Amino acid sequence: MSIDPAAASKQAAAWSAVYRHINSGMTVGLGSGSTSLFVVRALAERIGREKLSLRGCIATSAETAALARELGIDVVEELDPRFLPLDVTIDGADEADANLNLIKGGGGASMREKLVALASNKRIIVVHKAKRVATLGLTFPLPIVVIPYGWRETAKRVEQVAGRAAALRVRHGHTFVTDDGLYILDLVPGPIPDPAAFDHALKQITGVVDVGMFIGIANLLVVGHEDGRVEEFEAA
Secondary structure, X not given: OOOOHHXXXXXXXXXXXXXXXXXXXXXXXXXXXXXHHHHHHHHHHHHHHHOOOOOEEXXXXXXXXXXXXXXXXXXXXXXXXXXXXXXXXXXXXXXXXXXXXXXXXOOOOHHXXXXXXXXXXXXXXXEEHHXXXXXOOOOOOEEEEXXXXXXXXXXXXXXXXXXXXXXXXXXXXXXXXXXXXXXXXXXXXXXOOOHHHHHHHHHOOOOXXXXXXXXXXXXXXEEEOOOOOEEEEEOO
């Protein structure tokens, strides 16, 4: 059965990243979201086919950890000091600009993803070609992680700073709660010409835990195409 073009692109990028940038003896961070699930499957294939041996593996979400264990990969969900710093973390993104600044958090795990990325020597982002953008914020809502207590007041302050609406994330009719017991406000798409300044302004708001922008964190962007081609872009 053929897969849709977006999935084919994600798979191409994920397989390339895993086969080119992971070696036996490494410690590896695994991201979250649909593209990262392709990464987990590629890694499991290498372990089964090549007897690839990892020294440690950290997952950024319960979903990623569950799939990894199902496929026979030993993982932990904590920033286990035995494995730090990680040699490499491979993750996806919702948007990536030319400077490798990112919007992440569509899957609701941006807080853990950022913590694991910052604990890694190399941070690889795998995306399909549609995720590359000239300006962040135009196509995907910006996730803002907030504490549940007083979230409505926090949302008001977020909207004042951002100049546009922020909606509480709801899934299947219920408030979405992250693996860490936090809420997410999704900011209506709009241009973010200065990601670093916007990120800083939002983080000054009491009640905001983190913002789903990764500024200056990614080292390498791996872009997949539906025909199987893959391009790599290094951070300047």
